[in-house]
Amino acid sequence: MPQTKWKDEPDEHDYPAAADYLALLADRATVDHLTAQLRSAPILHKKAKDILRAARLQLLPADNPHVQADLDKIENGKALAPILLVRGDLESDVALQIADGYHRVCASYHTDENTDIPTKIASWK
Structure with missing residues (x-):
């Protein structure tokens, strides 16, 4: 599997x-x-494994149709869009929210869980 392009x-x-x-x-x-924050946020790189853990989400299987579509893009050398996140809160036990890009995170994880994924992050506060 080729390296994920972003x-x-x-x-x-x-x-x-x-x-x-x-x-x-x-x-x-x-x-x-939050949407305005996401639009103006800088790109920050985070690992797929850390995004899934912070969001408390399960890794979707590679045969999920949406994950498979992103894996096909990776295989064909097409770049994926960065992920849009809303920061969680450790003190109040609120998980990170993947506002857009859950399937892309999972596809990236299937290729290499340590790949740095470009993200934009907003905060509730």
């Missing part, structure tokens, strides 16, 4: 997708605030 910035459609997910967790004003 785009420099998320795709434009990733922000509304993140907002749709976050709207299940927060009110519209909070979602708008």
Whole structure:
């Protein structure tokens, strides 16, 4: 399996997708605030294994259709979009939220759990 390539910035459609997910967790004003933070956040690199652990999410299997589609992109040398995250809170036991890119994180993990994934991170506070 070739090394995962990453785009420099998320795709434009990733922000509304993140907002749709976050709207299940927060009110519209909070979602708008988080989305604005994500748009302006710098790219930070985090490992797939750490993202999944902090989000308390299971690794999806490689045969999941969406993970497989991203694995096919990796195999064909196509770059994946960075992941959009909302920071958790250790003190209040709130997990990291993968606002957009769960399948991309899983695909990257299947190729190498230690690969640095470009992310943008917003905070609830």
